[in-house]
Each structure stands twice: as C-alpha cells, then as structure tokens.
Amino acid sequence: MASLQVGLSFPCGPRTSIYRFRNRPVRCTNERRALFSRIAPVYDDVHPVSPLFLLFYFILFHVIYDFFLSEQLNDLLSLGQHRIWKRMAVSWTGAKIGDNVLDLCCGSGDLAFLLSEKVGSSGKVTGVDFSKEQLLIASSRQQLSPKECYQNIEWLEGDATDLPFSDCNFDAITMGYGLRNVIDKLKAMQEMCRILKPGAKASVLDFNKSTQPFVASFQEWMIDNVVLPVASAYGLAKEYEYLKSSIREFLTGKELEELALEAGFSTAKHYEISGGLMGNLVATR
Numbered sequence: 001m002a003s004l005q006v007g008l009s010f011p012c013g014p015r016t017s018i019y020r021f022r023n024r025p026v027r028c029t030n031e032r033r034a035l036f037s038r039i040a041p042v043y044d045d046v047h048p049v050s051p052l053f054l055l056f057y058f059i060l061f062h063v064i065y066d067f068f069l070s071e072q073l074n075d076l077l078s079l080g081q082h083r084i085w086k087r088m089a090v091s092w093t094g095a096k097i098g099d100n101v102l103d104l105c106c107g108s109g110d111l112a113f114l115l116s117e118k119v120g121s122s123g124k125v126t127g128v129d130f131s132k133e134q135l136l137i138a139s140s141r142q143q144l145s146p147k148e149c150y151q152n153i154e155w156l157e158g159d160a161t162d163l164p165f166s167d168c169n170f171d172a173i174t175m176g177y178g179l180r181n182v183i184d185k186l187k188a189m190q191e192m193c194r195i196l197k198p199g200a201k202a203s204v205l206d207f208n209k210s211t212q213p214f215v216a217s218f219q220e221w222m223i224d225n226v227v228l229p230v231a232s233a234y235g236l237a238k239e240y241e242y243l244k245s246s247i248r249e250f251l252t253g254k255e256l257e258e259l260a261l262e263a264g265f266s267t268a269k270h271y272e273i274s275g276g277l278m279g280n281l282v283a284t285r
C-alpha cells in the first residue's frame with residue numbers, strides 16, 4: 001500500500017508527520033469524515049497577512065478550541081469520567097514499556113497520549129484517523145506538551161478499514177469511540193486482528209448499547225436532556241444529535257464479542273462500564 005506524505009507546513013518535531021494513504025470513495029464514509037472534521041475547529045482562511053501568520057493563528061485557534069472548548073465539553077458532559085474510561089481502555093491492552101502500539105480513530109489523541117506514557121520513550125505510538133483536522137489538533141497538542149515521551153507519537157491520515165501496516169506489527173491497539181462510526185465494522189476488526197502480533201490485544205471503548213431497557217432509556221434521556229442542550233450552547237447540536245441514533249444502530253456487547261471472533265480474534269470479552277452506559281471490548285489475537 002503506497003504511502004504519500006501530505007505537504008503540511010506545520011511546525012512538527014522531527015518525528016512528527018502526517019501521511020495520507022487512501023481516499024475512501026464511499027459517500028457515507030465521507031459524510032462521517034466531514035462530521036468529525038466539523039467538530040474539529042474551523043478557521044477563517046481569508047486573512048490579509050502572510051502565510052506564516054495564518055499558520056500561527058490557525059494553530060492558536062486549534063489549541064485554544066481544543067483545550068478550552070472540546071476538552072471541557074467532554075469533561076462537562078461526562079463529569080470528567082471519560083478520562084477514567086480512556087485510562088481503563090489503555091490498561092486493558094496490557095501495553096508496556098518499549099511496545100509498538102496503535103491508536104485507531106485517534107481523533108485529537110487522548111488515547112495515544114495515554115499509550116505514549118505507558119510505552120515510554122523506548123516505545124512507539126501511531127495515531128491513525130481519517131480526519132486531517134483532528135490530526136492537526138493532536139499534533140499541536142503534542143508540540144505544546146513538555147512531556148518527552150510524547151515525541152514517540154506519529155500521526156497518520158488513514159481509514160480504519162484499510163490500514164497501511166504489515167501483518168503482526170503491533171503489541172496493542174486502542175480504539176476509542178471509533179468503531180461505532182465505522183461503516184464496515186467487520187473489516188475494521190479484521191484489520192486490527194491482522195496487524196496485531198499473536199497474543200496481543202485490541203481494546204475498543206465506546207458507548208454501550210445496553211440490552212437492559214432501563215439503562216438504554218437512561219442513556220437516551222441523558223443525551224436528550226443533558227448532552228444535547230449543553231452541546232447546543234457550544235453550537236454543536238447537530239453533531240451530537242448523531243450520538244443517539246449511532247448508539248441505537250451499534251452492536252450490543254455480545255454482538256461485539258461475536259464480531260471479534262468472526263474477525264479472527266481468539267478470545268473476546270466485553271466489559272460494561274459506569275452502570276452499562278459505556279462498554280469496552282477486549283479482543284486477543
């Protein structure tokens with residue numbers, strides 16, 4: 001699979017790069033990419049100053065948005081719980097110092113940064129996402145952090161269903177709030193299985209599609225009455241509206257376990273988190 005580097009004039013460190021390796025022609029996939037790119041900050045590209053200043057404003061805007069809006073929004077909506085859920089997802093991978101690990105659908109990089117702390121400077125983390133806007137935020141967060149180990153992260157633009165890695169490559173994979181948004185979920189799981197080393201784990205964190213009517217109703221009530229009103233105040237109502245239908249159309253824990261086995265994993269266990277509102281699939285190759 002050919003990898004073609006995108007010419008981004010972004011002040012990245014020597015080990016930071018963003019690659020593009022394939023455009024997916026599927027309209028629906030493009031729509032989802034557009035949705036996540038809209039959630040990433042937009043900026044005014046008609047500015048009568050030099051390209052260097054433009055770049056500066058662009059980075060500043062992304063950083064401010066990321067730290068003071070995006071982060072706060074998920075913190076607010078989950079009462080800070082999403083940080084704990086993400087730490088749990090990383091722990092479940094069993095990643096350790098020196099490992100070569102992957103964060104699929106990395107978005108602005110929360111899980112990749114946690115993985116980076118686990119594997120240390122002797123390890124390597126790759127963050128893959130199909131939204132360039134999300135990757136730019138991730139990259140700017142990396143550049144602004146004083147943490148030395150974060151220099152072990154590389155960002156790649158790509159599709160979870162068609163990954164540019166050889167077989168048996170990674171010691172662990174995380175995927176946070178990604179699989180629910182992927183159209184061909186079996187293909188994504190097959191790709192994860194293919195690129196993991198034998199015995200290595202994929203940890204897939206997402207909203208849980210509960211089979212208990214009370215939990216499912218409470219989850220929907222929270223989305224309608226807490227998440228949507230708060231997201232509206234941030235101008236993101238449309239983007240968050242998509243949450244409820246995507247959870248309804250998602251797979252239950254049992255179905256996720258079956259999907260992982262069908263994709264070739266040898267074992268799969270789904271754990272419910274926070275009373276069944278969230279879930280984490282742990283699949284071992």
Ligand SMILES: C/C(=C\Cc1cc(O)c2ccccc2c1O)CCC[C@H](C)CCC[C@H](C)CCCC(C)C
Nearest residue numbers: 074077078079081082177219222223227239240274
């Ligand atoms: C970080 C979180 C979700 C990421 C996320 C996933 C998506 O699929 C999206 C789709 C469209 C827009 C945005 C996203 C998105 O940000 C999880 C935390 C954020 C949630 C919005 C909070 C959900 C609240 C729960 C329903 C109830 C929480 C109860 C808690 C124990 C207090």
Ligand SMILES: C[S@@+](CC[C@H](N)C(=O)[O-])C[C@H]1O[C@@H](n2cnc3c(N)ncnc32)[C@H](O)[C@@H]1O
Nearest residue numbers: 036105106107129130131134159160176177181
């Ligand atoms: C809700 S965000 C989650 C980001 C991050 N993992 C987190 O937990 O904060 C979902 C991300 O998945 C990405 N995504 C969705 N489908 C994808 C696909 N088929 N291939 C690559 N990335 C995808 C989106 O661009 C978005 O950044």
